[in-house]
Amino acid sequence: MxxxxxxxxxxxxxxxxxxxxxxxxxxxxGSIVLGKTIDDEPLPGGANSTYKPDAAAPxxxxxxxxxxxxxxxxxxxxxxxxxxxxxKLSLTSQLVSKGANNYDTEIEWLYAxxxxxxxxxxxxxxxxxxxxxxxxxxxxxxxxxxxxxPLEVYGEELSSYEGVSSLYVDSFGDWDYDAQVxxxxxxxxxxxLGDVNLKDLCGAVLTFTNEELKYxxxxxxxxxxxxxxxxxxxxxxxxSPSKAEFYSGGVxxxxxxxxxxxxxxxxxxxxxxxxxDGGTFxxxxxxMVTAAxxxxxxxxxxxxxxxxxxxxxxxxxxxxxxTLGAALAAIASEPLDGAKQISQTINLGVRWDFHPQAALKLxxxxxxxxxxxxxxxxxxxxxxVDVLSVGMDFxx
Amino acid sequence: xxxxxxxxxxxxxxLFSMLLASNSSVAGIVIISHPDNNVTLSKKEVQRIFxxxxxxxxxxxxxxxxxxSQDSSHRIEFSKDILKKNMRQVSAxxxxxxxxxxGLPPKQVDSTEELKKLVARNPDAIGYIDKGSLDxxxxxxxxx
Numbered sequence: 001m002x003x004x005x006x007x008x009x010x011x012x013x014x015x016x017x018x019x020x021x022x023x024x025x026x027x028x029x030g031s032i033v034l035g036k037t038i039d040d041e042p043l044p045g046g047a048n049s050t051y052k053p054d055a056a057a058p059x060x061x062x063x064x065x066x067x068x069x070x071x072x073x074x075x076x077x078x079x080x081x082x083x084x085x086x087x088k089l090s091l092t093s094q095l096v097s098k099g100a101n102n103y104d105t106e107i108e109w110l111y112a113x114x115x116x117x118x119x120x121x122x123x124x125x126x127x128x129x130x131x132x133x134x135x136x137x138x139x140x141x142x143x144x145x146x147x148x149x150p151l152e153v154y155g156e157e158l159s160s161y162e163g164v165s166s167l168y169v170d171s172f173g174d175w176d177y178d179a180q181v182x183x184x185x186x187x188x189x190x191x192x193l194g195d196v197n198l199k200d201l202c203g204a205v206l207t208f209t210n211e212e213l214k215y216x217x218x219x220x221x222x223x224x225x226x227x228x229x230x231x232x233x234x235x236x237x238x239x240s241p242s243k244a245e246f247y248s249g250g251v252x253x254x255x256x257x258x259x260x261x262x263x264x265x266x267x268x269x270x271x272x273x274x275x276x277d278g279g280t281f282x283x284x285x286x287x288m289v290t291a292a293x294x295x296x297x298x299x300x301x302x303x304x305x306x307x308x309x310x311x312x313x314x315x316x317x318x319x320x321x322x323t324l325g326a327a328l329a330a331i332a333s334e335p336l337d338g339a340k341q342i343s344q345t346i347n348l349g350v351r352w353d354f355h356p357q358a359a360l361k362l363x364x365x366x367x368x369x370x371x372x373x374x375x376x377x378x379x380x381x382x383x384x385v386d387v388l389s390v391g392m393d394f395x396x
Numbered sequence: 397x398x399x400x401x402x403x404x405x406x407x408x409x410x411l412f413s414m415l416l417a418s419n420s421s422v423a424g425i426v427i428i429s430h431p432d433n434n435v436t437l438s439k440k441e442v443q444r445i446f447x448x449x450x451x452x453x454x455x456x457x458x459x460x461x462x463x464x465s466q467d468s469s470h471r472i473e474f475s476k477d478i479l480k481k482n483m484r485q486v487s488a489x490x491x492x493x494x495x496x497x498x499g500l501p502p503k504q505v506d507s508t509e510e511l512k513k514l515v516a517r518n519p520d521a522i523g524y525i526d527k528g529s530l531d532x533x534x535x536x537x538x539x540x
Binding site for chain 2: 027090094109111119123139142167211254294356
């Protein structure tokens with residue numbers, strides 16, 4: 001009897017405790033976007049070029065815009081719950097359902113945060129990979145001016161990792177800064193290269209802000225290998241992983257009326273081939289420049305961006321997905337030594353803030369394929385495409 | 397002639413009231429703390445506290461900033477003068493922090509009176525009110 005009472009007390013404690021002790025908050029965001037290709041490129045095989053706006057989405061039809069109107073590629077809904085367990089310890093979880101992924105719901109964030117001091121927080125769990133300036137809130141369209149950040153730069157397929165990170169926030173003089181370091185592992189299944197694994201993924205991000213001005217620098221490294229059914233496993237397997245490095249820098253100036261920004265990235269996939277030739281590697285250079293000017297509730301903007309992927313000795317165009325660590329040059333079929341796959345995009349758009357928690361966006365993208373002949377001769381200019389989209393972003 | 401003088405007087409009064417009005421909207425806001433909290437803050441510190449970048453009083457314990465609601469004219473003025481942001485920038489700033497779990501905006505109240513009461517009760521709290529609403533339940537921690 002005593003035991004039952006204890007159990008009952010314990011159970012009631014379990015049920016009432018969270019309501020009393022934990023401070024729980026729900027918030028959410030979403031985008032509903034309709035789009036299509038306006039000018040697509042006829043390709044040698046009889047197909048037409050398409051556009052996948054979210055690099056992290058799986059390679060399925062619903063992730064691509066083609067010449068029929070579609071609401072799936074950019075449409076998403078996310079919900080977040082934050083729980084303060086006590087003054088120091090908190091839990092954050094974010095679930096996102098993407099049309100590009102046929103509305104499958106995935107956990108984008110799931111971590112416990114512990115405040116070691118008022119200036120230093122440590123987080124454990126699944127977190128966004130902070131490769132770019134807009135990475136952390138890339139799914140939250142309401143937080144920036146485009147329908148989606150420029151794909152030439154924001155082209156990395158990997159978007160999260162499981163591990164530990166720390167964030168230090170402080171200031172000197174008129175400048176505020178924060179320093180983030182992280183370490184973890186990451187796996188992305190079902191890419192054209194098979195399952196891409198990253199081990200000992202680590203990096204640092206440094207941000208300086210002074211009211212209107214912001215500087216951001218980041219560096220990352222990882223050991224990469226692939227497995228799965230693509231036949232790549234023998235080239236970059238777990239025993240001979242490739243060492244990849246990624247760097248980015250950004251400057252942003254926001255007066256409330258003018259917004260001007262630029263971001264530059266460089267990746268060295270450093271692929272060390274265990275096979276015959278050796279020394280195969282791939283690098284990727286990207287940049288973007290954006291400008292926006294506010295006229296009351298309207299924010300017209302223009303963005304130029306470019307991506308240049310350099311292939312080494314062996315590589316094949318059809319596998320040119322810009323994955324960090326990119327095992328992409330590992331497949332030997334055509335000699336592409338030094339060949340470059342180049343794409344550049346101009347994005348014209350306008351954001352209309354018709355409500356404090358919702359904005360309408362219209363974006364027109366013109367993407368040009370400037371790749372070397374050796375790449376486009378066979379497959380055609382697969383990257384040539386114009387895309388129009390109209391959508392609404394909201395938060396609550 | 398009398399009419400002319402009246403008219404002039406009226407114009408002067410009108411101009412004077414305009415001057416008062418513009419004065420009160422430019423320099424009317426003060427940062428307040430509990431009477432027992434003898435802290436003196438700089439403009440930059442107030443900015444950092446209300447943007448969640450500084451979580452303690454300089455060299456002291458935790459600070460709890462209290463905001464007014466988004467449509468309050470004091471809030472708009474405070475954001476412009478102290479935070480150097482318009483309300484859209486403020487909203488974007490917090491959206492970015494909320495959805496990465498990095499921070500939450502200060503608690504909001506609907507009126508200056510409510511804010512003053514909260515600050516008068518809690519030595520850790522600070523807020524902003526118009527100078528005209530000052531009384532001895534609170535003290536000034538920063539004035540622009």
